Amino acid sequence: MKFICQQQAISQAINMVSKAVSGKTTLPILSGIFFEAKDGQLRLIGNDLNLSIETYIEAEVIEAGNTVIPARLFTELIKKLPSSDVTFDINDANVATISCEDSDFKIVGLPGNEYPELPIIEEEKTIAIDKTLFCNMIRQTSFAISQDESRPVLTGALLEMNDGKLSMVAIDGFRMAIKNATIKSDLSSKAVVPGRTLNEINKLFSGSDAKGDLKISFDDKQALFSTSQLRIYSRLLAGEFINYNQILPSEHKSTVRVDTDKLLTSIDRSFLMARENKNVAIKLEIKDDFLTISSNSEMGSSLEKIHINLEGHDLEIGFNPKYLMDALKIIDSEEVYLEFNNNVSPCIMKPVDNDYYTYLVLPCRISK
Amino acid sequence: MKFICQQQAISQAINMVSKAVSGKTTLPILSGIFFEAKDGQLRLIGNDLNLSIETYIEAEVIEAGNTVIPARLFTELIKKLPSSDVTFDINDANVATISCEDSDFKIVGLPGNEYPELPIIEEEKTIAIDKTLFCNMIRQTSFAISQDESRPVLTGALLEMNDGKLSMVAIDGFRMAIKNATIKSDLSSKAVVPGRTLNEINKLFSGSDAKGDLKISFDDKQALFSTSQLRIYSRLLAGEFINYNQILPSEHKSTVRVDTDKLLTSIDRSFLMARENKNVAIKLEIKDDFLTISSNSEMGSSLEKIHINLEGHDLEIGFNPKYLMDALKIIDSEEVYLEFNNNVSPCIMKPVDNDYYTYLVLPCRISK
Numbered sequence: 202m203k204f205i206c207q208q209q210a211i212s213q214a215i216n217m218v219s220k221a222v223s224g225k226t227t228l229p230i231l232s233g234i235f236f237e238a239k240d241g242q243l244r245l246i247g248n249d250l251n252l253s254i255e256t257y258i259e260a261e262v263i264e265a266g267n268t269v270i271p272a273r274l275f276t277e278l279i280k281k282l283p284s285s286d287v288t289f290d291i292n293d294a295n296v297a298t299i300s301c302e303d304s305d306f307k308i309v310g311l312p313g314n315e316y317p318e319l320p321i322i323e324e325e326k327t328i329a330i331d332k333t334l335f336c337n338m339i340r341q342t343s344f345a346i347s348q349d350e351s352r353p354v355l356t357g358a359l360l361e362m363n364d365g366k367l368s369m370v371a372i373d374g375f376r377m378a379i380k381n382a383t384i385k386s387d388l389s390s391k392a393v394v395p396g397r398t399l400n401e402i403n404k405l406f407s408g409s410d411a412k413g414d415l416k417i418s419f420d421d422k423q424a425l426f427s428t429s430q431l432r433i434y435s436r437l438l439a440g441e442f443i444n445y446n447q448i449l450p451s452e453h454k455s456t457v458r459v460d461t462d463k464l465l466t467s468i469d470r471s472f473l474m475a476r477e478n479k480n481v482a483i484k485l486e487i488k489d490d491f492l493t494i495s496s497n498s499e500m501g502s503s504l505e506k507i508h509i510n511l512e513g514h515d516l517e518i519g520f521n522p523k524y525l526m527d528a529l530k531i532i533d534s535e536e537v538y539l540e541f542n543n544n545v546s547p548c549i550m551k552p553v554d555n556d557y558y559t560y561l562v563l564p565c566r567i568s569k
Numbered sequence: 570m571k572f573i574c575q576q577q578a579i580s581q582a583i584n585m586v587s588k589a590v591s592g593k594t595t596l597p598i599l600s601g602i603f604f605e606a607k608d609g610q611l612r613l614i615g616n617d618l619n620l621s622i623e624t625y626i627e628a629e630v631i632e633a634g635n636t637v638i639p640a641r642l643f644t645e646l647i648k649k650l651p652s653s654d655v656t657f658d659i660n661d662a663n664v665a666t667i668s669c670e671d672s673d674f675k676i677v678g679l680p681g682n683e684y685p686e687l688p689i690i691e692e693e694k695t696i697a698i699d700k701t702l703f704c705n706m707i708r709q710t711s712f713a714i715s716q717d718e719s720r721p722v723l724t725g726a727l728l729e730m731n732d733g734k735l736s737m738v739a740i741d742g743f744r745m746a747i748k749n750a751t752i753k754s755d756l757s758s759k760a761v762v763p764g765r766t767l768n769e770i771n772k773l774f775s776g777s778d779a780k781g782d783l784k785i786s787f788d789d790k791q792a793l794f795s796t797s798q799l800r801i802y803s804r805l806l807a808g809e810f811i812n813y814n815q816i817l818p819s820e821h822k823s824t825v826r827v828d829t830d831k832l833l834t835s836i837d838r839s840f841l842m843a844r845e846n847k848n849v850a851i852k853l854e855i856k857d858d859f860l861t862i863s864s865n866s867e868m869g870s871s872l873e874k875i876h877i878n879l880e881g882h883d884l885e886i887g888f889n890p891k892y893l894m895d896a897l898k899i900i901d902s903e904e905v906y907l908e909f910n911n912n913v914s915p916c917i918m919k920p921v922d923n924d925y926y927t928y929l930v931l932p933c934r935i936s937k
Contacts, residue, residue, distance in 0.1 A: 274841060274868055281838050296869070304838060308869040470649050470672060473642060500642055501664070501676040 202266025202291040204238040208301060210258045211243070211287060212279045215272075217431065218247035220401050221254040222272040233269035234276075235316045236289075238262045246319065247272065252398055253319055253434040254405075267313030268295050275308060320434050322425055325418040328362060328386045332406045332415045332428070338369045338380045339403040341531045341558060346396040347373035354440035357393040360417075362386060370445050371396075376524050376562040377445060392419050393442050398435035402426055405433070448561065450547060453540035455513030457487055458553060461537050464492075465529040467505035471496040472522040474503040482519040484567045487511060487541075496522075518544040519567030525550075528560040570634025570659040572606040576669060578626045579611070579655060580647045583640075585799065586615035588769050589622040590640040601637035602644075603684045604657075606630045614687065615640065620766055621687055621802040622773075635681030636663050643676060688802050690793055693786040696730060696754045700774045700783045700796070706737040706748045707771040709899045709926060714764035715741035722808035725761040728785075730754060738813050739764075744892050744930040745813060760787050761810050766803035770794055773801070816929065818915060821908035823881030825855055826921060829905050832860075833897040835873035839864040840890040842871040850887040852935045855879060855909075864890075886912040887935030893918075896928040 218234055226232050226249060235246040243260035246253060268291045279287070282301045290298045295310040339358075347355035359370040367384045370377065406415070406428075418425045419437065426433040471483045477498035486493040487509070494505040518541065529537070534552030541548050550560040586602055594600050594617060603614040611628035614621060636659045647655070650669045658666045663678040707726075715723035727738040735752045738745065774783070774796075786793045787805065794801040839851045845866035854861040855877070862873040886909065897905070902920030909916050918928040 271868060274845065277841050278838060281834065281841070283834075303874040304835070305872040306838075306842070306869060307871075309867070466649065466651075467672070470646060470674075473645050473649070474674070477642065499677070500639060501674060503675075504673040506671040 202238055202268060203263040203289065204243060204260040205263070205286050205288045206243055206258060206260040208279065208282050208284050208287050212282075214243075214245050214256050214258045215276050215279055217256055217405060218245045218254045219272050219276050220404065221247035221249055221252045221433075223249040224273070230269055230311050230315055231317075232272060233311055233316075234272045235267065235269050235313060237267040237313065238289075239265040246316070248317060248319070250317065251395065251436050252401065254401075255319065255432040255434070256430055266291065267316075268297065269311040269313055269316050270297055270308055271310070278306060278308075320423045320436075322418055322420050322423050324420055325425075326388055326390050326420070327416060327418045328367065328384055328388055329414045329416050330367060330382065330384055332413060334382055335415050336403045336407050338367075338382060339399045341380045342369045342371040342378040343396055343399050343403070344527045344531070345371040345373050345376050345378040345560075346399075347371075349373070354393055354438050354442055357395045357438040358399055359391060359393050359442040359445070361391040362388045364389070370442070372443055372445065372448075375521070376528075376560065377448060378528065379445065379559040379561075381557045390419075391442070392424060393438040393440070394424060394435060395438055398424075398426075398433070402433060405431065448547075449559070450540075450542060450549065453513075453542050453549065455487065455511065455516055455541045457492060457539040457541075458510040458536055459492060459507060459539065461529055461532055461535055461552075463507050464537070465526060467494050467507055468522045468525050468529070471503045471505055472526065474498050474501060475522055480565075481521055481523070482565050482567050483522045485516075485518050485520065487516045487518075489515075513541075516541050516544060517567075518548070519565045520548070520562065521565055524562045528562070532558065532560075570606055570636060571631040571657065572611060572628045573631070573654050573656045574611055574626060574628040576647065576650045576652050576655050580650075582611075582613050582624050582626045583644050583647055585624055585773060586613045586622045587640050587644050588772070589615035589617055589620045589801075591617040592641070598637055598679050598683050599685075600640060601679055601684075602640045603635065603637050603681060605635040605681065606657075607633040614684070616685060616687070618685065619763065619804045620769065622769075623687065623800040623802070624798055634659065635684075636665065637679040637681055637684050638665055638676055639678070646674060646676075688791045688804075690786055690788050690791050692788055693793075694756055694758050694788070695784060695786045696735065696752050696756055697782045697784050698735060698750065698752055700781060702750055703783050704771045704775050706735075706750060707767045709748045710737045710739040710746040711764055711767050711771070712895045712899070713739040713741050713744050713746040713928075714767075715739075717741070722761055722806050722810055725763045725806040726767055727759060727761050727810040727813070729759040730756045732757070738810070740811055740813065740816075743889070744896075744928065745816060746896065747813065747927045747929075749925045758787075759810070760792060761806040761808070762792060762803060763806055766792075766794075766801070770801060773799065816915075817927070818908075818910060818917065821881075821910050821917065823855065823879065823884055823909045825860060825907040825909075826878040826904055827860060827875060827907065829897055829900055829903055829920075831875050832905065833894060835862050835875055836890045836893050836897070839871045839873055840894065842866050842869060843890055848933075849889055849891070850933045850935050851890045853884075853886050853888065855884045855886075857883075881909075884909050884912060885935075886916070887933045888916070888930065889933055892930045896930070900926065900928075 237244040246255045287301045297308045299306045361368045367382045416427045475481045475496035477500045483496040492507045492509045534554045536553040538551045605612040614623045655669045667674045729736045735750045843849045843864035845868045851864040860875045860877045902922045904921040906919045
């Protein structure tokens with residue numbers, strides 16, 4: 202097997218597929234990257250059996266073949282080579298000789314035919330969505346994905362398609378984030394995608410290559426996220442996702458309209474004081490035209506006053522400031538609505554300028 | 570005590586003095602920043618008894634006085650305030666009320682008169698040196714300061730003044746870095762400054778405020794590094810520093826002249842392979858017009874070839890690549906000289922375009 206390719210092209214491709222290579226694997230072959238050279242193309246795969254990433258780059262193929270090269274050492278080495286042609290010559294014992302200008306390396310590889318096959322998605326259902334929009338859906342919900350492995354299905358986000366609408370929903374027991382988007386599809390289905398897969402997709406497409414559509418295909422067990430250049434295979438999470446619509450309050454008694462950035466910076470400062478305590482709660486007092494945020498600790502106290510528009514009742518309610526900040530950071534609207542019923546019911550946060558995003562957060566008890 | 574100052578000015582001043590505030594102190598008052606308001610100025614001090622940093626900013630002083638405010642919480646809080654006037658009102662119980670626009674904080678402080686006095690330097694010796702030049706001296710030597718506390722004097726760098734020359738010398742048992750500078754002083758003296766002090770000085774002056782002279786005053790136990798705005802007090806290290814001139818070889822049998830950047834990038838790549846081994850050594854073969862750098866590990870091997878000018882004998886010699894890279898990274902000259910005697914004697918590295926810098930590194934054994 203022998204091929205020549207551009208240092209920058211292969212370095213970029215390795216960076217992408219190596220996101221699916223785990224450092225801690227019991228199968229040695231999975232700590233490597235799979236390479237297959239044929240028909241003027243080099244195919245690269247990283248795979249940890251939960252997530253696989255596959256891409257292709259142009260290469261001058263002198264002798265077709267395949268091999269597996271240890272990912273960590275190889276990735277760093279290629280990155281440090283000069284921006285020039287790199288020649289790969291892999292012998293029958295899977296020793297790769299890599300030459301670039303005055304540098305020569307030998308790396309001991311593994312046989313390519315022992316590398317696991319990529320999953321096959323049966324009876325696939327397919328939708329298409331703009332890449333930037335899908336990355337935004339991830340950015341606005343993934344922080345609310347549960348980290349608690351005791352309920353595996355909540356360590357992913359629900360993707361629900363219905364009536365030309367795609368919803369992404371994440372719940373961690375304290376808060377819930379829902380992002381909706383319009384899609385050109387009448388498919389009615391759902392799937393729970395692991396949080397790690399979504400975060401890697403967001404990283405892969407948030408960069409320069411963010412134009413165009415992402416195709417999402419799935420069956421009961423697997424999903425494939427693909428563009429012309431990149432294919433990301435992911436296991437889906439089994440189990441029934443929470444019926445999230447049931448959690449949303451059907452009405453509310455108070456609505457506050459407030460500047461997003463002012464609310465965020467005020468809570469941020471209150472958090473500094475609150476986090477000196479075990480109970481990190483901050484107190485929100487809503488009365489007339491003002492929202493007052495206060496926190497206390499042994500170190501001292503904080504008091505922030507923000508002008509608001511209030512419709513409905515006055516209220517005193519406690520929150521974990523982190524849960525409010527997480528959502529305020531990713532809401533792009535200049536103002537948000539906060540909807541309340543009472544101080545033991547969830548608060549709903551929504552952007553003022555659109556209906557596509559809903560965030561629910563549970564209040565917490567505050568010491569009097 | 571009451572004063573008003575600009576958020577940006579006090580935030581910047583706190584950032585500077587808090588570098589001398591230790592998170593792990595047994596004296597609670599040292600985990601705070603000392604504030605003294607009088608005569609239209611606010612004086613700030615951070616102090617961990619080894620290192621103290623003192624600065625002044627303009628303030629509207631309404632009631633003079635002093636206090637100590639916990640550094641960590643206070644620093645973060647001030648940083649997050651809007652860029653506006655900040656009012657400080659400290660009552661007799663040392664509770665500070667801090668107000669800025671619609672934010673109010675109370676922080677429990679400590680009595681200012683319990684804060685330790687700054688050191689007094691007796692019979693001081695003084696020199697002046699350009700700040701940028703002094704920071705460069707630190708940058709080019711401090712990486713060779715020993716981390717090994719069993720020989721305390723080597724955890725600092727020697728500052729030696731003689732005949733209008735200032736030398737900074739750092740030794741860690743495997744390598745030695747010497748940087749010389751010309752100063753306008755006929756003072757003949759020396760002092761060993763802790764590595765931490767030098768690194769903080771480098772951080773404090775490497776930024777925008779790098780113009781003008783730094784005044785260095787010292788006696789047997791303390792040094793003061795001062796500008797018009799900032800005063801840094803440091804303990805000096807006791808004990809006799811190694812007689813470094815004795816270590817420098819008086820002659821050499823081979824001189825290699827080589828491109829600094831090419832040598833650095835080649836060693837950097839060889840290091841990737843070498844570090845897979847316990848013995849991270851790389852091999853340099855110097856012969857005719859070429860320097861060949863090779864390394865081996867279970868993962869594979871590397872071979873780099875660089876064009877050189879050689880005067881003298883051929884040589885095969887082993888090095889810890891990290892020790893060579895540390896120096897190559899901070900030498901600003903396009904080319905360097907490497908001087909050798911044999912493969913068990915130290916190598917000297919020097920910039921080609923000036924005599925101000927000398928780096929000595931011990932070779933290591935290479936497996937045949």
